[in-house]
C-alpha cells in the first residue's frame with residue numbers, strides 16, 4: 001500500500017517537473033524563422049543547382065567545352081555542346097543544359113571541372129508544378145545575369 | 147460471459163499498419179493479426195520504396211555511386227558515405243590524410259547526434275508526447291546549420307570523396323561544434339527531466355518489448371538494439387576504422403532488454419559522441435584534406451572486399467566484388483534496420499497494439515534504408 005502512494009507522489013512530481021519545463025519554454029522567444037517575411041542567407045558552401053561562373057575579366061564564362069562534367073555526372077543531367085569556331089583554339093560553348101530534376105547535388109561536376117567554370121548557385125526558393133521549369137539553359141542564364 | 151461472446155473474442159482479424167501510417171515513419175506496411183487489442187502475429191511487408199540501390203552499384207562507376215549513399219539512411223547519411231569511401235579506399239589502397247580522417251569523424255559524430263535527436267523526438271511523438279519533438283528539433287537545427295556550412299547540404303550529404311573530403315573545414319565550424327556541445331550538455335538534464343523521468347514514459351517503456359541477446363543473435367540485430375540487450379558490440383571499438391582508436395569513449399550497454407534500455411543507450415550515446423567530437427577537435431592536425439594521388443578512374447584489383455562501420459542504427463556494411471573494372475561486379479549493402487526490423491515479428495507476439503508501436507519506435511526504423 002505504501003508503494004502505491006509513493007508511486008502516485010513520485011509520478012505527480014515527475015509531471016510537475018515536466019510542466020515547469022514546458023512553462024519556462026513557453027515564455028521564451030520563438031526559435032523559428034518567420035519564413036515568408038524573413039529568409040535566410042545561404043552559407044557560401046550551400047549547394048543549389050549548378051551555374052556557369054562569370055569571369056570578372058572577360059565578362060563571360062570560362063568553360064572550354066571539355067565535357068568532363070557531363071561524363072562524371074552520376075545522374076546524367078548535364079549536356080554540353082561545343083563548336084569549333086575559326087580563329088579560336090578551344091571549342092566554343094554553344095549550349096549548356098542542366099536537367100535539375102535529376103541532379104543529386106553531389107558536386108562531382110564541379111570537382112571534375114579543371115578551369116573552375118561551374119559553381120553551385122545559392123537559389124533555394126524553387127517551386128513549380130511543371131517539370132520543364134527545371135530544365136535550365138545555363139548559358140542563357142549567365143547572359144541574363146548582370 | 148455467454149459462450150457466444152467468448153467465441154467472438156477468439157476471432158482474429160487482420161489490420162494493416164501502413165504503408166501510409168505516421169507510426170511507421172515511412173512506407174512500411176505491417177500486416178497485423180489481432181486478437182482484440184493483442185497482436186497475434188505481425189508480418190512486415192517490405193518493398194514499397196525499393197530503388198535497386200544494389201543494382202545501381204553494379205551499373206555505374208565507383209565514383210558515380212557516391213551520391214546513392216546519402217539516400218539510404220537519410221538521417222545519418224555521413225556514416226554511409228564513410229562506409230563506402232573507406233571500402234573503396236581499402237580496395238584501391240588510397241591513403242587518406244590525417245586531417246581528413248578527423249574531419250570525417252567530427253562530421254559523422256555530429257550527424258549521429260542529429261539522428262538520435264530526431265529519433266528521440268519522433269519516438270516520444272509515437273508515444274503521444276508532442277512537445278519534446280520541438281525541443282529536439284531546435285537542437286538538431288544547430289547541427290544541420292553547422293553541417294550545411296561544410297557540406298553544402300542539410301540531409302542527403304555527399305561530402306566525403308575517395309582520398310579525403312570534398313573541402314576543408316574552417317575554424318568557425320570547429321568552434322561552432324564546441325559551442326553546440328556546450329549547449330546540448332546544458333540541455334541534456336532538461337531532456338531527462340522532461341522525458342526520461344516522466345512517469346508515463348517510464349511505465350510505457352519499462353519491461354515492454356523484451357528483446358533477448360539470443361534473439362538479437364538470431365536476427366543479426368546490431369546497434370542500440372543489441373546494446374540495449376546487454377551485448378557490448380560497437381564496430382568503432384570491435385573492428386576500429388578511421389581514427390576511432392585514438393579517442394577515449396565508452397560504449398553504453400544496458401542489460402534490461404526492454405524499450406527503456408534501448409532508449410537509454412541512445413541517450414547515453416549522444417554524450418559519448420560529444421566526447422569524441424571534443425577530443426577530435428582538440429587533436430585535429432593541420433594539413434591537406436585530399437590525398438595527393440587519387441586515380442581519376444578507379445579500378446580496384448579483382449577480389450572480394452568487405453567493410454563495416456557503426457551507423458546510428460547499427461552495423462552498416464558493404465560487400466563489393468571487383469573484377470578489376472571501373473564498376474563493381476557485386477554490391478551488397480547490409481542495412482542495420484533490416485535486421486532490426488526482422489525481430490519485430492517474433493518479439494511483438496502477444497503485445498498490446500499500443501505497446502507494439504512503442505516497441506517499433508524503440509528499434510528506430512528508417513524505411514528507405516530497409517528497402518534500399
Ligand code: SF4
Nearest residue numbers: 073103104106107109
Ligand atoms: S551536382 Fe552531381 S548530379 Fe548534379 S549536375 Fe553535378 S555531377 Fe550531376
Ligand code: SF4
Nearest residue numbers: 063064066067069113
Ligand atoms: S563546365 Fe568545366 S568540365 Fe564542364 S565542359 Fe565546361 S570546362 Fe569542361
